Amino acid sequence: MAIEAPSTKFAVDGPEQQTVATFVQLLAGAVKHHSLYPENHSIAKQHLNKIFTTLSSFLKDNQVLHLVIDKTSIIYDGSILYEGKNNDNDIAFLLGRDGVEWIEFLREIEQWEIQSLLKLINLNRRSDIDSDGNIATALWETDLPHIEYKTIDLTALDIPLLNFKSFQVAPESATTFDSTEEESDTSIQDDELSPPQDLEDTEEDASHDEPGPSLTLTDLDTSLWQLSEMEKFQLDAMIRTEEEGVDTSSIIDVLFILLLLQTDTQEALDIMEFLQDRFQDCLQQQRFKYALRILVTLNKIQSTDTPLQKQLDPLITDLFQAVAKPESLRDLELFFTSPDISVPDNEIAALWKLLRLLPSSVMRALAPLSGKVDLQRFGLSFISIFETFGEEDPQTLAEVSTELNEKVCLLLLPFIKRINIEPATHILTAMALHPSQLVRSRVFHLLLEWNAVNTHKLFPLIEDQDPVIRQTLLSLISKKRSPRMELMLCKHIQEKITKSSDSDYILACYNALGKTGGAQCIPFLKKQLLQKSSLGTLFASGGGAHKEGAALALMTLRKAEARKIVQEGAASIIPDVRSACRKALGGKHAS
Template identity: 30%
Template structure:
């Protein structure tokens, strides 16, 4: 990548041209600052936006094209800096430079809507950590501006120092020990020889070698040592997952073949679970949103995109994989990962309905661990489950009927929020749940819905293992005292074979 050469001679650019470009950049910076401070429809935002558009149109009318290079957080025109390179989030050149944009080009005919979109995406990406849906380069690529072009740094182009290793040889001194070298010869010392240049022995301290060349090394002070130690520690702790995800997402965007996209999605799947395990929910959210964006933009171009990405999200929602996450198994759960937890809710909302089974387990866990943090987490989880249940009620019912006692009981508040008829049907199905506590609570809730007047639906509970449940059914039939209730009891008494232990219950049936 070629580095921008600054123009140190202003005479190289014609005075009027440079002045006009400077006015455009000044208006651009002013308009963006207002855009980042005020709403889009605010008078300051509108006026400064129009001022920038007018300055840009006047420049393009005379020169057809305006190319602004970005270097050291500043806009440059033909090598001449036109703005100060302040590393601030209200400086558009800083944002573009930070995300690897090399230059912007504005062409004659640029529309106001294009400029608004450009400002909006720059404004959205002011805080790189808070943005989970890609960087500025990705957003510029997705915007498809007809009159604004850009170029980004090639992340795959690596410049390496070129060394001619053919000029180096490594050998042990075979000539014996001379009087001059005896004092510095140590066992196993290795000499480096460069052809046609003096031999340098690595047995000598570097300071002595440099001293012969008239170079001295100064000792680092404690502050420098502390700073260096801090940098080393930061590098050792650095999370490289974000870099990997970024490269994979860029690769996914530019792929046009199903087999290549499928391979990239497999890698992204593993990165997703790695970030989720570490509690890096902002990265998981960024990953999911960008893949969903590819699905949305390319779904109409190639028929294989939608089913391929649907399969990807289905893999992310599998209960077996999510159950293996450390915070799903650990003692303190999500309470240890509250820093980025808002991004987790976005991730869970993006996943398909299969994630309900994981959400159910999370709801039960946070319900049992009764703390202020877990109460807030539990409330958020229930909201997401309610959204999923509204879109996939049968999956929600399966969750209730197939889950264990703790999960099902923790979800009863959601059943009460449903329409009365649907809630009654769910309660009735839960009267067949293996757990006595669930059957008892479901029966009580069902009887309160007003559906108890249909006694035939409760026939299976007359033989329930729980005496309390049987007595609840009899009490309900006794309150109704109608012909269907009597017919149900008579049929039960005719078919049942009472044992010694059942005699008291049979008498209760006759009394009812």
């Protein structure tokens, strides 16, 4: 007995109906997009999880979710929660078309059952001659344990039936022309010898034995069906393309059409996720023109002044930020390190264009690849990306500069010299800490030439392998007093050069501390001077340099408190303390 269609209304009242409405919308969206991605795809899994979570939240307080299908509508508790369209992408249309009156989801349902339902709906979208079944039949065959349904009995409907028994594609043909003639002669003789039959019998036999209309195919030259080697190759390529999935261009078109028609933010977000995933697939397949097309179209949407643009703007911005991250561009590493020579030039040109459309943060993804890129092939284009973004966002270029390959850094120097002095100095200051000795030396001397050495930011260079850089930096530090630099030098001496054997370097550090420091370093210098030397330190090649340097720094401070410490040390019973203090005082015991 068919269920009587309830009165319908579009209002969604209360949290329970809201949950059901969300579930129905998610289910409809999954059916709409199910053919775009395989069921084990991350995007498809995310959508499936949302559907199952929403359904589970409803079934937590209810034994069953009962949905009525009325043509292109889905009804719950007398309210229309979904109104679809007459096409094979619409869940309500598909269920109604195949005779499903209602469908129920029971409390103990499992996620695989939802996945199976989506799969069987997708497999039975078409209702033409090429389709062998329908959704109702598939539900019966699959027998999902926690999904119940009721279907219309199509056989009970007043549908005219056609008897195809009288139709024949072709009669049985004789094996040879001679045998046909012989049978024909025999039949004539039989007709002549046989007695006349009753008319009624003749009509009855005719109704059973009379052949229907026939179609006889003539033999064709088989050479017409033989494919050339090139045709076989093209056919194989077409088959592979078809097997690998739906045409990329069509998918992109469909996704953008759906995006522009959406009024629901969640639906728009789901489509943006599909677009992001399609973008990454294009990069993986080195189909950069399609990836570029996605970004260009999103840019156009974002540049329009419409209510839709305001709704989509944050979603588009998030997508651009997401695809610019290293994890999204990881497939470019394989392309840059093992470039496929079969990739057309126009595809490679599209790659450079799409990279320029991304946010400047894309430099974080590209910088680590700079040492792996085939610079002979991609060098100029690769470097131009950093030039483009470096001028508009010098901060990010500065942050990634130490990750750039040595050769890339050196090739960027002419560009850095051309831009404004302030951003150029910022970039060079960061690049001066590059792991490459050659880069550090070139950049440091360029900053020195510009009188733009920031001693605080370049402080790590006081222990550079290049003695010229070390001495120059310590000399610059010594030019003015700075409480901040005073603390930095104290920490460096205490943590980095305590066991150093380079006496000249140790003395240079203490000398710089004496010239840049103030009263706050006096306790530290006093401790360094008067503390008892360990046996190892006493006989180390640089052991006495610390006491000598401390005494020298105390005198250089030009403070009475500091001078008094040195004078008292000159009378110490400890030989190395007494020697260091007397040397700082000029070789005389001060009174």
